[in-house]
Amino acid sequence: MTEGNSERHLVDVLHLKKYYPIKRGILRRTAGYVKAVNDVTFQIRRGETLGLVGESGCGKTTIGRSILRLIVPSAGTVAFDGADVEALQKSDDAALRRRMQIIFQDPYGSLNPRMNVSDIIGEAPLYHRLVSKAELDDYVVSIMEKVGLRPESRAKYPHEFSGGQRQRIGIARVLAMKPEFVVCDEPVSALDVSIQSQVLNLLADLRSEFSLTYLFISHDLSVVKHISDRVAVLYLGKMVEIAPKADFFSQPMHPYSQALISAIPVPDPDATKNRVILEGDVPSPINPPDGCIFSTRCPKAMDRCKAEEPILVDRGGHETACFLYG
Amino acid sequence: MRAIAADKGMKPPVRAEAGDSLIKEAWIRFRRNKLAMIGLFMTFSIIFAAIFAGALAPYDPKAQLAFTVDPALKLAAPSVQHPMGNDLYGRDILSRVLYGARISLEIGIFATLVTIMIGVPLGAIAGYMGGIWDDLISWLVNVIFAFPFILFVLAVVSVFRNPSLYLVFVAIGLVNWVALCRITRGQFISLRGSEFVEAARALGLPTWKIIFRHILPNAIAPIIVQATLGMGGIITLEAGLAYLGFGAQPPTPSWGLMISEGQQYIARGQWWWSMFPGIAIMYTVLAFNFLGDGLRDALDVRQKR
Numbered sequence: 001m002t003e004g005n006s007e008r009h010l011v012d013v014l015h016l017k018k019y020y021p022i023k024r025g026i027l028r029r030t031a032g033y034v035k036a037v038n039d040v041t042f043q044i045r046r047g048e049t050l051g052l053v054g055e056s057g058c059g060k061t062t063i064g065r066s067i068l069r070l071i072v073p074s075a076g077t078v079a080f081d082g083a084d085v086e087a088l089q090k091s092d093d094a095a096l097r098r099r100m101q102i103i104f105q106d107p108y109g110s111l112n113p114r115m116n117v118s119d120i121i122g123e124a125p126l127y128h129r130l131v132s133k134a135e136l137d138d139y140v141v142s143i144m145e146k147v148g149l150r151p152e153s154r155a156k157y158p159h160e161f162s163g164g165q166r167q168r169i170g171i172a173r174v175l176a177m178k179p180e181f182v183v184c185d186e187p188v189s190a191l192d193v194s195i196q197s198q199v200l201n202l203l204a205d206l207r208s209e210f211s212l213t214y215l216f217i218s219h220d221l222s223v224v225k226h227i228s229d230r231v232a233v234l235y236l237g238k239m240v241e242i243a244p245k246a247d248f249f250s251q252p253m254h255p256y257s258q259a260l261i262s263a264i265p266v267p268d269p270d271a272t273k274n275r276v277i278l279e280g281d282v283p284s285p286i287n288p289p290d291g292c293i294f295s296t297r298c299p300k301a302m303d304r305c306k307a308e309e310p311i312l313v314d315r316g317g318h319e320t321a322c323f324l325y326g
Numbered sequence: 327m328r329a330i331a332a333d334k335g336m337k338p339p340v341r342a343e344a345g346d347s348l349i350k351e352a353w354i355r356f357r358r359n360k361l362a363m364i365g366l367f368m369t370f371s372i373i374f375a376a377i378f379a380g381a382l383a384p385y386d387p388k389a390q391l392a393f394t395v396d397p398a399l400k401l402a403a404p405s406v407q408h409p410m411g412n413d414l415y416g417r418d419i420l421s422r423v424l425y426g427a428r429i430s431l432e433i434g435i436f437a438t439l440v441t442i443m444i445g446v447p448l449g450a451i452a453g454y455m456g457g458i459w460d461d462l463i464s465w466l467v468n469v470i471f472a473f474p475f476i477l478f479v480l481a482v483v484s485v486f487r488n489p490s491l492y493l494v495f496v497a498i499g500l501v502n503w504v505a506l507c508r509i510t511r512g513q514f515i516s517l518r519g520s521e522f523v524e525a526a527r528a529l530g531l532p533t534w535k536i537i538f539r540h541i542l543p544n545a546i547a548p549i550i551v552q553a554t555l556g557m558g559g560i561i562t563l564e565a566g567l568a569y570l571g572f573g574a575q576p577p578t579p580s581w582g583l584m585i586s587e588g589q590q591y592i593a594r595g596q597w598w599w600s601m602f603p604g605i606a607i608m609y610t611v612l613a614f615n616f617l618g619d620g621l622r623d624a625l626d627v628r629q630k631r
């Protein structure tokens with residue numbers, strides 16, 4: 001990956017917010033909001049893989065789907081290669097759609113059970129005229145070979161495949177669109193551990209073969225460590241740290257990141273590690289804490305942390321939102 | 327850079343192995359279910375009777391044999407010549423029951439078609455569009471549900487002096503669509519939020535493809551099941567209407583009409599006039615219920631073998 005700011009970001013997320021209204025009572029009045037994503041700003045460079053980590057419910061999926069405009073954000077903008085993705089909603093800009101795709105977590109729910117593999121992979125490229133009807137079968141075969149599926153099985157239906165194979169079908173469907181950017185939303189969390197690394201390796205191979213850019217979402221830091229160039233940490237809908245992978249794992253700055261890293265199981269039992277155990281539960285995204293959102297669980301919290309909210313500050317490419325650093 | 331396109335070399339085309347077709351799998355599951363097979367057999371027997379009533383019936387269902395052949399045939403008990411006996415006019419009850427299947431099925435099928443044509447599109451709109459459309463359609467459904475709908479049918483039918491059977495099934499359909507509408511709406515709501523529909527949107531597929539290729543094929547099974555189960559209800563309802571004097575008019579060999587004509591003779595021990603059409607109705611309702619239950623189990627794709 002080339003350094004330097006002259007290169008335009010492929011994905012530019014600016015002050016993204018998604019609030020889900022909570023409706024109560026027979027009149028369905030709005031009684032409050034789930035602040036699923038609360039003012040998040042970050043960029044993804046062309047060709048890099050940004051790992052997005054955070055606990056369940058912190059807003060990872062909401063961010064991923066907002067980038068593709070599958071979710072309409074409450075505020076903020078997302079630009080893809082300089083174009084506002086709002087166009088996807090207004091005019092359903094087919095060219096833009098094709099360039100950004102998503103791989104889902106659930107290899108069962110994400111494939112239409114009534115369509116065979118050939119249709120699942122070929123429907124969209126045919127519709128968008130990436131291939132002609134005459135070429136379609138060859139095209140599907142070549143894509144299936146790329147993702148390690150037996151092309152002979154293309155007339156079969158999803159339920160005839162294993163979880164890992166189904167995930168490959170999902171990857172093939174995305175690849176057939178010739179995308180530049182792919183949101184991988186926990187693509188291996190639903191798979192057996194033995195199969196996870198195969199699928200991760202496939203994603204890494206495809207990335208280099210087709211110069212793909214990934215937003216790789218996971219709650220598993222070891223998976224993110226395997227595949228990312230940079231790591232972004234989300235907590236309760238807010239970005240708390242973004243850093244190059246090596247920096248992040250050797251010198252995590254935010255106390256939450258430190259706790260997450262210390263919790264990664266270490267293969268060497270002699271390795272001395274100070275595990276940071278977090279107290280308490282994640283607060284509700286309906287009523288996030290005042291000041292620093294991590295202040296209710298932070299082992300290093302100070303008085304200031306309850307009163308003021310730290311903003312994400314860039315220190316030589318390593319961004320953190322924490323008062324410990326000024 | 328992107329060389330995904332198929333290699334147009336000398337490579338022979340890659341064969342595609344046949345997948346287990348979904349219909350075949352459903353049939354395998356269906357066949358294993360005894361009650362379902364019984365239901366299917368019973369349904370076929372009714373359809374058979376309806377289609378071939380002309381050939382199967384030993385007599386003309388409207389021939390008043392008591393006047394034309396033998397006065398003793400008036401309310402004659404079941405015999406070898408007339409296995410279900412004869413009615414007041416000497417008409418052969420077996421022949422009338424066979425022809426009755428035709429009436430019942432005709433009403434059942436047409437009323438179900440009306441039901442589907444109204445219920446499925448409205449349910450799909452409510453479920454897929456949501457918002458004001460959903461509010462409006464759901465309100466209408468609730469009103470019709472809360473309303474004693476037999477009165478509605480009676481009101482519609484009684485406006486006409488000599489209501490045709492077609493009017494009856496349109497009236498039944500106008501009321502009965504709400505159950506299908508609810509089911510379709512529920513299916514569309516849950517499928518609209520499913521990941522494969524989200525995937526279709528991410529692929530930039532147009533709304534009509536999402537509805538007809540992705541949602542509808544997955545919603546169709548419960549709709550078929552509900553429509554099949556509803557057939558029994560519609561046939562009973564038609565019989566009830568005929569019994570009350572609406573719907574089929576004499577001398578039509580309608581089962582409901584036959585029950586009502588014959589009921590006063592049951593107390594005198596001449597039970598056959600009402601009893602055999604009654605049994606026919608029961609048989610038909612059971613047939614569609616068994617069939618519907620069997621379809622429900624067989625059509626569930628997610629259910630593994």
Ligand SMILES: Nc1ncnc2c1ncn2[C@@H]1O[C@H](COP(=O)(O)OP(=O)(O)OP(=O)(O)O)[C@@H](O)[C@H]1O
Binds near residue numbers: 034056061063285
């Ligand atoms: N449609 C919705 N309506 C209301 N609340 C929602 C909706 N979708 C998500 N949420 C809430 O928004 C928050 C963020 O959800 P999101 O799915 O983005 O989290 P996530 O980080 O992807 O979690 P997971 O690891 O479980 O996938 C959660 O608290 C969730 O309950």
Ligand code: SF4
Binds near residue numbers: 295299302310321322
């Ligand atoms: S700002 Fe304060 S509470 Fe928040 S992470 Fe830093 S030290 Fe902890």
Ligand SMILES: [Mg+2]
Binds near residue numbers: 060061062185
């Ligand atoms: Mg998620």
